Amino acid sequence: MTLQEALRLYLPPVEQALQQILTPPTEDFKPFYQMMQYHHGWLDERFRPTGQQGGKRIRPLLCLLCCGAAFGQPHELTPLAAAIELLHSFSLVHDDIQDRSPTRRHRPAVWALWGEAQAINVGDALYAAAQWSLSALAGSLEPTRVCALRSQFDETCLRLCEGQYLDLEFSSRPTVSREQYLLMIERKTAWLLGYCAWAGSFAAGVSESVAARYREFGLCLGLAFQVLDDVLGVWGAEDETGKPSSSDIVEAKKTLPYIEALAMLPADLAQELQAIYRGPESTREEAAVARARELMEQAGARRACLKLAAHYHERAVQILKELNPEPEHAEALLELVSLLSTRRS
Amino acid sequence: MTLQEALRLYLPPVEQALQQILTPPTEDFKPFYQMMQYHHGWLDERFRPTGQQGGKRIRPLLCLLCCGAAFGQPHELTPLAAAIELLHSFSLVHDDIQDRSPTRRHRPAVWALWGEAQAINVGDALYAAAQWSLSALAGSLEPTRVCALRSQFDETCLRLCEGQYLDLEFSSRPTVSREQYLLMIERKTAWLLGYCAWAGSFAAGVSESVAARYREFGLCLGLAFQVLDDVLGVWGAEDETGKPSSSDIVEAKKTLPYIEALAMLPADLAQELQAIYRGPESTREEAAVARARELMEQAGARRACLKLAAHYHERAVQILKELNPEPEHAEALLELVSLLSTRRS
Numbered sequence: 001m002t003l004q005e006a007l008r009l010y011l012p013p014v015e016q017a018l019q020q021i022l023t024p025p026t027e028d029f030k031p032f033y034q035m036m037q038y039h040h041g042w043l044d045e046r047f048r049p050t051g052q053q054g055g056k057r058i059r060p061l062l063c064l065l066c067c068g069a070a071f072g073q074p075h076e077l078t079p080l081a082a083a084i085e086l087l088h089s090f091s092l093v094h095d096d097i098q099d100r101s102p103t104r105r106h107r108p109a110v111w112a113l114w115g116e117a118q119a120i121n122v123g124d125a126l127y128a129a130a131q132w133s134l135s136a137l138a139g140s141l142e143p144t145r146v147c148a149l150r151s152q153f154d155e156t157c158l159r160l161c162e163g164q165y166l167d168l169e170f171s172s173r174p175t176v177s178r179e180q181y182l183l184m185i186e187r188k189t190a191w192l193l194g195y196c197a198w199a200g201s202f203a204a205g206v207s208e209s210v211a212a213r214y215r216e217f218g219l220c221l222g223l224a225f226q227v228l229d230d231v232l233g234v235w236g237a238e239d240e241t242g243k244p245s246s247s248d249i250v251e252a253k254k255t256l257p258y259i260e261a262l263a264m265l266p267a268d269l270a271q272e273l274q275a276i277y278r279g280p281e282s283t284r285e286e287a288a289v290a291r292a293r294e295l296m297e298q299a300g301a302r303r304a305c306l307k308l309a310a311h312y313h314e315r316a317v318q319i320l321k322e323l324n325p326e327p328e329h330a331e332a333l334l335e336l337v338s339l340l341s342t343r344r345s
Numbered sequence: 346m347t348l349q350e351a352l353r354l355y356l357p358p359v360e361q362a363l364q365q366i367l368t369p370p371t372e373d374f375k376p377f378y379q380m381m382q383y384h385h386g387w388l389d390e391r392f393r394p395t396g397q398q399g400g401k402r403i404r405p406l407l408c409l410l411c412c413g414a415a416f417g418q419p420h421e422l423t424p425l426a427a428a429i430e431l432l433h434s435f436s437l438v439h440d441d442i443q444d445r446s447p448t449r450r451h452r453p454a455v456w457a458l459w460g461e462a463q464a465i466n467v468g469d470a471l472y473a474a475a476q477w478s479l480s481a482l483a484g485s486l487e488p489t490r491v492c493a494l495r496s497q498f499d500e501t502c503l504r505l506c507e508g509q510y511l512d513l514e515f516s517s518r519p520t521v522s523r524e525q526y527l528l529m530i531e532r533k534t535a536w537l538l539g540y541c542a543w544a545g546s547f548a549a550g551v552s553e554s555v556a557a558r559y560r561e562f563g564l565c566l567g568l569a570f571q572v573l574d575d576v577l578g579v580w581g582a583e584d585e586t587g588k589p590s591s592s593d594i595v596e597a598k599k600t601l602p603y604i605e606a607l608a609m610l611p612a613d614l615a616q617e618l619q620a621i622y623r624g625p626e627s628t629r630e631e632a633a634v635a636r637a638r639e640l641m642e643q644a645g646a647r648r649a650c651l652k653l654a655a656h657y658h659e660r661a662v663q664i665l666k667e668l669n670p671e672p673e674h675a676e677a678l679l680e681l682v683s684l685l686s687t688r689r690s
Contacts, residue, residue, distance in 0.1 A: 143488030
């Protein structure tokens with residue numbers, strides 16, 4: 001099965017579940033739910049239907065494909081897949097407030113349109129909707145299994161917040177070690193992908209040790225994904241990523257290219273790079289940003305990051321192959337893995 | 346059993362469960378968890394132990410007492426009681442950011458100490474911790490019962506956000522009707538108290554209809570509580586409430602006393618009151634605030650609100666008595682109800 005075929009097969013019910021759970025209970029709350037619908041791409045900022053969706057639904061798809069790969073019934077997991085996407089949405093809505101990012105997927109962020117206070121609330125409601133969606137699992141899975149899926153989901157949410165804590169905290173630290181950075185992205189990004197893969201296989205009824213290998217697969221995929229994201233944050237093209245070019249330098253985010261460059265540059269150039277990252281965003285002019293990018297390139301940071309991403313990517317592929325997955329789903333999964341590891345946006 | 350005896354009997358395990366779930370998993374995340382511990386009153390702003398706790402733990406206590414009143418085993422519900430308090434904590438942390446309230450329980454709010462971005466994250470983590478705490482119920486209750494308790498918990502969270510949506514939204518509306526206002530406080534405050542009472546009785550194994558009556562009891566209690574809170578927001582003394590006197594007028598919050606006063610004042614005085622509420626906080630001087638309070642008093646708004654609070658209070662007491670509750674727990678519950686309906690802070 002190709003990835004396109006998997007998308008067509010599995011995502012429509014997920015999209016339907018998302019739309020159902022984000023339906024206002026009464027007219028009183030309509031605009032509130034429309035803000036949540038806006039974030040998912042179904043409505044524009046004046047709440048007119050767009051006929052589209054925002055986001056690639058990578059995480060729900062990963063969960064459902066791992067369920068199929070482990071010889072389970074992906075359709076039983078629709079509420080879980082919807083919950084995973086809602087959790088991801090919640091984290092993006094709050095992230096944009098925290099980072100003061102005015103745009104998301106080429107459109108204004110929720111907070112930029114309806115203010116911070118309501119955007120905090122939109123994120124909270126998306127999280128609550130994610131949790132509520134999980135309740136619907138009781139219709140198709142036995143209660144002990146639902147409890148286990150929920151318990152791990154909850155731990156994942158807490159780990160996500162821990163990752164976000166470190167990410168926010170890094171901005172006020174003079175230096176960040178490679179280990180601290182990897183711990184941060186493990187929590188903030190990779191843990192959820194690990195959960196997706198674990199949960200899909202767990203629901204399929206595999207043994208604990210096999211489910212743990214699926215989790216490892218998802219974790220590696222998440223790490224590859226995030227390291228590549230950091231490369232795009234420095235070297236990505238604006239028309240492809242939807243974010244201003246080198247936005248991570250503009251915002252002085254201490255991501256892996258910066259950390260690697262500092263470790264590899266001679267002392268004077270490392271100091272020059274650090275000096276560019278010091279001070280508020282408004283002080284970093286275009287020339288300074290370009291110079292920082294050049295220093296990182298010169299240090300070999302891009303190459304080092306791409307090498308690390310490739311390492312995680314290969315590990316993910318290796319683990320998946322060792323799991324003897326159902327071939328049709330494995331094909332789609334491998335295509336998803338390649339896509340995430342070679343994407344340009 | 347007196348309320349004091351109930352506190353001593355039931356709250357220590359809840360406090361212990363809270364402390365356990367808010368223990369950092371590793372040193373890397375220690376300050377993050379300390380922020381959460383600070384909010385619960387155990388640490389001061391420099392993370393030194395206070396030997397105290399913040400908050401009255403009313404909601405957990407309501408849940409446990411209703412469980413006992415319905416002839417159940419309150420001790421089995423410790424993880425649920427902890428989850429309820431964590432949910433309440435999460436909502437307060439985000440509320441303070443949204444309302445720009447610099448203090449909470451006579452101390453600086455989390456956002457005032459560690460910034461908005463991290464405070465959003467602290468709230469998110471408290472919510473995640475609340476959910477995770479619910480997982481522990483699987484140790485003492487059967488899984489189908491845990492699923493039902495969780496499902497209703499999730500709906501409650503969403504209703505809470507809906508209430509918060511209206512509350513935030515009211516600030517930009519010229520007028521708010523009594524019905525809209527009651528809908529808002531039902532969602533924002535009363536629903537959670539309704540859940541506490543429902544969940545305690547449900548876990549005790551009562552019939553659906555009895556559990557529904559317990560929910561009604563909690564809802565009435567919540568409505569009485571909130572209407573009284575609004576009276577205190579206008580007429581409460583600063584040294585008792587911990588908030589500046591008449592803070593709801595200063596912040597131009599369209600709470601019940603304002604709505605009632607507008608409905609009862611002659612047109613010219615109603616216009617005068619509305620004029621005071623217009624414009625940003627900085628324009629409302631002490632004399633204007635005092636005048637608004639006087640107008641509300643003169644209109645009879647205080648009396649009308651206290652009458653409504655008493656009505657809900659009496660309904661709560663009536664429902665509880667009709668439920669033939671276990672006498673020891675009923676005694677403590679009635680004391681809790683009286684306390685909430687006659688409090689001055």
